[in-house]
Structures are given as structure tokens and as C-alpha cells.
Ligand SMILES: [Zn+2]
């Protein structure tokens with residue numbers, strides 16, 4: 444089957460994510476957009492992954508789990524895992540390394556953890572957009588130690604990308620790179636994915652990655668990336 448995946452989505456736990464981005468709203472919007480596979484990638488934490496996993500199960504949509512980690516060079520990186528616990532453990536390690544500066548929800552937006560019933564159970568206190576203590580290369584190691592996929596995010600964007608922060612793509616063991624635009628990019632022989640980077644429900648699925656596989660899930664995604672069998676699509680708006 445052709446699997447359509449949106450692998451970069453922020454929930455209400457990301458300060459920039461709209462409060463309407465509850466895990467259940469994300470899963471519902473994904474079904475509406477005809478997606479088969481979803482990833483939750485909040486900034487520097489995976490604390491909404493359990494609620495997200497439950498919401499996807501209820502909607503019958505496949506999911507992988509992760510976060511968008513900020514390297515010490517302020518490069519955004521997608522970390523995607525098959526197991527919820529690996530995503531949560533990785534996210535906790537990143538969060539623990541963030542500076543202690545207290546988050547200002549009025550200025551930057553709320554950072555709320557919800558349970559499966561969408562009840563707010565926690566509010567994260569550190570500012571989630573901050574840079575972690577880990578370099579790009581170290582993030583790659585932490586992700587691969589847990590069997591995850593290491594994907595520099597929005598490499599063609601003018602901020603928080605390898606190009607904006609470093610000016611080049613260092614030679615590391617990436618599993619793919621993510622693009623957000625349509626222009627030419629120099630990704631070497633790496634597979635290229637596209638994703639919505641949605642912060643509000645209407646954006647979910649506006650960009651996506653397609654590949655062939657027997658069943659939507661982490662194994663099919665990993666195989667498609669390894670064999671360079673992915674293509675990017677964008678919805679005309
Ligand atoms: Zn980003």
C-alpha cells in the first residue's frame with residue numbers, strides 16, 4: 444500500500460503549538476487529511492506521547508513517537524522512535540539538559556501535558572525552545588542508541604536549521620533530511636522527507652511523505668528511508 448506520513452507535528456505542549464492541538468484533535472485532523480502514519484514532535488520533550496499514542500489507537504491511525512530536539516548549535520533535529528518509552532526517555536534527557544530559565548507562558552504560550560482524557564496533568568516549567576546541551580553529533584548518537592531515526596529538520600529554512608546555524612551539513616549518520624520548501628536543496632544522497640511542522644489542526648498533512656509498505660509503522664518507514672524509496676508531497680493552498 445501507499446503510506447502517507449506526516450512526521451513533524453507539535454501539540455499543545457510546544458509553546459508555539461496552539462492549545463487546540465490536543466492529541467485527540469491531531470489524530471482527528473490526520474484522519475480527515477487521509478494520513479496513514481503520524482509522528483508527534485514537540486520541542487525538546489515527548490511528554491504528550493502517551494496521550495498521542497492513545498488518541499491514534501482510538502482513531503486507528505499508525506504512529507511513531509519522538510520530539511524535535513534543539514542541538515547546542517541551535518539546529519532543530521527530528522528524533523523518531525518506534526517505542527513510546529524510548530521517545531519519552533530521550534525527551535526527558537533533552538529536557539533535563541535545557542537551561543533553568545523559567546518559561547513565561549503569557550509571552551511565549553502554554554506548555555501543557557495532557558492525559559488520555561485530555562485533562563491537563565502538568566505544565567513544563569523550562570522554556571522548551573531553548574538549546575539543549577547536546578551537539579548535533581551527540582544528538583545523533585543519543586537517538587541511534589535508542590534505535591531511532593535522526594533527521595535534521597527543515598534544512599531549507601532560514602532559522603534553526605543546519606544551513607542557518609552551521610552553513611553546511613556536517614557528515615553524520617543521518618537517516619534523512621527534512622525540507623519545507625520547494626526550492627533546490629543539496630542533500631547529497633540522503634533521502635528527503637517533507638512534513639507539515641503543524642502548530643494548528645488545519646496545517647496537518649499540508650506537506651507529507653509517501654512510500655510503499657505492507658503496513659504503516661516505524662518498520663516500513665525505516666525500510667523506505669534506507670532504500671531511498673520516499674517522495675515528498677505538498678497540498679496546494
Ligand atoms: Zn523547528
Ligand SMILES: [Zn+2]
Nearest residue numbers: 451453511640
Ligand atoms: Zn517543528
